[in-house]
Amino acid sequence: MTDKLITAAIVVVGVPAVLIGYIWLTEQVIRILPEKQKPRVRPWLWMAPALAFLALFLVYPMFGTFLRSFQNHPGTEFVGLDNFFWFFGSADALSALKNNVLWLIFLTLFVVGFGLLVAVLVDKVRYESFAKSVIFVPLAISMVAAGVIWLYMYQYRPPGAVQTGTLNAAIDIFGLGPVPWLQVQTFSVNTFMLIIVMAWMWTGFAMVIISAALKGINPELMEAARVDGATEWQVFRGIVFPLLVPTLVVVSTTMIITALKAFDVVFTMTSGNLNTNVIANQMYAEMFKFGQYGRASAIAVVLLLAIIPIMFFNIGRFRAQEAVR
C-alpha cells in the first residue's frame, strides 16, 4: 500500500515537474539561438516529446510488425513471404477478407446514407435536438454492450415456442418466421445483421457531423433558389448536396477505416462462426489463441496496406480544403 502511495506521489508531482522543466529547458536552448532561427526551432522542440512517444509506441512497433510478418511462428527465423501466401491461400482468411469488403461497402453506405437522411430531415423540425440526441445515444454505448443488446433483438426460439427475440416476436405477429438471423448464410444475411448493429451505433456520428455542415451552408443560397421557383428536391440536389460533399467524404473515409477495424461486434455476437469472421478477429485468434505471431503480423500488414491509400486520400482532401481557405 505505501509503495503505491509513493508511486502516486511521484507521478502526481513528477509528471508536471518534468513537463514544466522540459518547456523551461527548451526556452533556455532557444535563447542561445539567433533571432531568425527561433520561430523555426520552437515548434520542433515542443513537438519532440510527442514525436518521441509516437516513434516509440507507433513507428517502432510498426516496423517490428513488418519484420515479424516475414518470420515463422515463434519468430526465430525468416520465412520470406510464407505468411502472406498462407493468408491468400487460406479459405478462412479469404472468407474474412470478403466479409470485410461487405463491411466496408455497406457500413459506409448505411451510415452515411442514414446519417445524411436524418440530418436533412431533422433540420426541418422543431424538436431537432431531441431527435438528434435519440439517434446519437447508441454511439455512447460500448460495442460489446451493443452486441449483447442486439443478441436479444435477434434471439431465436424454435417454432411454436414463445419468441423472446424482438425481431422474431415482431414478425411472429404476421405469422412469419422465426428466422435464425445470425445463422442465415444465404446472401451473407448474418454478416448484414452484424453490419446493421454497427450502423445503428455510428449513424449518430455521421448525422452530427453532416448536420453541423448543413448549418454552415448560407441560407441565402437556398432562399434565392426557392425564390427562383426551385422545388425542395432541386434545392437539395443542386445546392445542399454539392456543398456537403467534402463532409460526406470525410465521414465516408472514417467509416471505411472503422469497417476495416471491425472486431467487437463480431466477437461478441458470432465469434466469427458461420462465415461471419472479419480479418481483425482472424488476427486476434492467430495472435492470442494460436500464438502465430508471424501470421498475425502478416494480417496486420495487409490491414495497414489496405488503410494507407485511404489515409493519403484523406490527407490530400484536408490539404485541398486548407488551400481553398
Place this chain on the structure above:
Amino acid sequence: MAKRFRWFTPLMVGALVMAACTTTPTGGDGKTVTVIGTWTDAEQAAFLAMVAPWETETGNTVKYQGTRSINDILAAGVPTGVLPDLAGLPGPGQMAEYAAAGALQPLDDVLDVATYTSETSPALVDLGKVDGKTYGVFIKAALKGLIYYNPTLHDYSASAPATWDELISQGEANQGDAEALWCVGIESGDASGWPATDWIENILLRQSGPDVYNDWWAGKVPWTDPAIKAAFDLYADVIDNTYGGGTNAVATAFQTGGDALFDNPPGCALFQQANFMSGQGKFATLTAGTDFNAFPFPALNPDYANAVEGAGDLFGMFHATDAAKSLMKYLVTAEAQDIWVKAGGALSANKNATSYPDDFSKNAGAAVANAEQFVFDASDLMPSAMNAAFWSHMVSLTSGSETVDEALAALQVVAEDAYAE
C-alpha cells in the same frame, strides 16, 4: 480552457499514467502468494474457502484474481516473465509449452509425490507430466458425457440404458409429450461449439476406444478416417432428433441447453452434458436426484463399456517461493480437496475427497477417481488452432450449413497445418 484550470492538465496526465500502471499479475513477496485462475463468483468463493485453513496455519496470504482470459495473460506473461506465482493452466498442451520455455517450475520436489500418486487417478497424474516430470496437477476434475433426464417424466435410475440401442428404444418409448428425444445447446460465446465436440468425443471413445481417441487428438488419425466419420454421423442423427433442430441447438446457450427438459410440455426427454451442468441454467435451481438426474453415457461397443471422458483444471507454479511451494503442496491434499467438493459443483481428482453434498456429485466423483479407462477432453488437448476449428465447424455442421463430409474435409485441411510444427 480557462487560465486557472491550466494546472489541471498535467494532473490528468498523471492520473492516466497511474491508471495504466495498476494490477499486473506479478509474483508476490515471501508472505503473499499471487494466484490467477478461471474461477469467478461462487467458484472463487469456494477456492478462497479452500485456501483459508492454509492461510491461518502458515500466516501467509493468497492474493487471488479470477479472469476469463487466462490464456492471453499467460501467453503474454511467459516471454516477458510477468507471471503470478501459481496459475490455472489452459490445458496440457500449453503446460508443455510453458515448461519447455522454462517458465513453469517442476513439482516433483514440491508435492508429497507418493501420497499424490496413490490418491489420484493415474490418467490425471500422467496428464500433468512433461518428459517424466510433474509440472501440473489437477486441482479440479469434471466428468463428461452424463445423460440428464427429468425423473418426474420417466425415472431411468432403476434400469439405466447400458447400450446406445437401449437408450434410443427406451428413450423413444418413454418420450411421452416431449417434442423431441434430445436437447442440445452449443452456444458459448467465443467458445461456441464445445458442447458439440464433447458429443463427438463421447461417441468416438465408446465406438472406437481410447487408443483411436488418443491417436486422433494427437493428429495421428486423419479426420476423414471412417472411425471419425462414424462418430460424426451418429452426432448428426442426434441433431435430427433434437428439439428445434440444429438451428435451435446453435441458437441455445449451453447453460440453458437442458432447460426444455422441465418445460410443460417438455421440449425433450434427454440432454447430454458434463457433471458441472448441475450448477447451470434451471438445473441450478433444482435438486439433484429428485428434480433431475443423470445416467452415464451408454456403451456403443462392448469392448469400451468402462471408458470415461473427463476434463479438469490444471494448476502450475511459475515462481518457486517457499510460500508458493507450500500452497501447491496443500492444494492437492485430500484435506483441501474436501473443502472444494463440499461447496458443490466441483469434482476432485483425489479419491479421498468424498465430502460431496449429494449422491449425484458423489457418483460422478467416484466415476472420475475410479475410471478404468480415462481419457481427457480431446479438443482441449489439440493444438489451439485445431481446437478452434473443431468448435467452429461443429457450429456449421449443427446449423446445417455444412455436411459431415464437408466439415471433416475442412478440418483435415486445418489439421495438416496445425499439427505441422
